[in-house]
Amino acid sequence: MQKENDEEFDIRAEERRALVILGLLAVFAGLSTALPSTTFINFPANSPFIHITIYVVPFLETLTEYWVVYAVCMYFYFSNDWYRGERWWFKTRQVLHGFGQGFIALYPLSVAYLVVFGEVSFFLPGYAQGVYWFFVIAGLYVVLWSLVEAAFGQKGRLKRLVASWVHSIISLIEEAWSSISEGIEKAWSAISKRRKKRKQNSKES
Secondary structure, three states, rough: OOOHHHHHHHHHHHHHHHHHHHHHHHHHHHHHHHHOOOOOEOOOOOOOOOEEEHHHHHHHHHHHHHHHHHHHHHHHHOOOOOOOOOOHHHHHHHHHHHHHHHHHHHHHHHHHHHHHHHHHHHOOOOHHHHHHHHHHHHHHHHHHHHHHHHHHHHHHOHHHHHHHHHHHHHHHHHHHOOOHHHHHHHHHHHHHHHHHHHHHHHHHO
């Protein structure tokens, strides 16, 4: 009973969110057809400031496509009257819900992230670009992973995976250091024994 109440609450919350998203979707679809194809925005300011140009119509068209996918996913998620009591349908709806949540933010979040860090790259010297973009792309993967975690209700999974990986690396280093230390001790012991043996032989002679 509690599980059904929680699900109904989640559905009602998602319905309200879907109404807002679909309303914005209609506005964006209308703007993408009404605006001239050359309409653009310069981030963070116009010339002579160094900037990134974003063409509005292609951005809105792509955003519309992503949000249409969200709407399709939500259509099936809201269909809890289909196959009532079937666990496989419940699982399918939850997966589609996660996909839909992810598609809401995937495109605008990726564009915003790359635009901001792309702008910063203009102020860096050429020799720093490779390292800079390596960390930017790595950060983007972290952001997208966090988005997936939030969409599917699996927050903290990345943190646990990283912690496990770091723990494994530390354990590997400790084992390697222990083996090296043991090898050095054995080698030093063997050298010491040879020296003692040589001293004894020299005394006897």
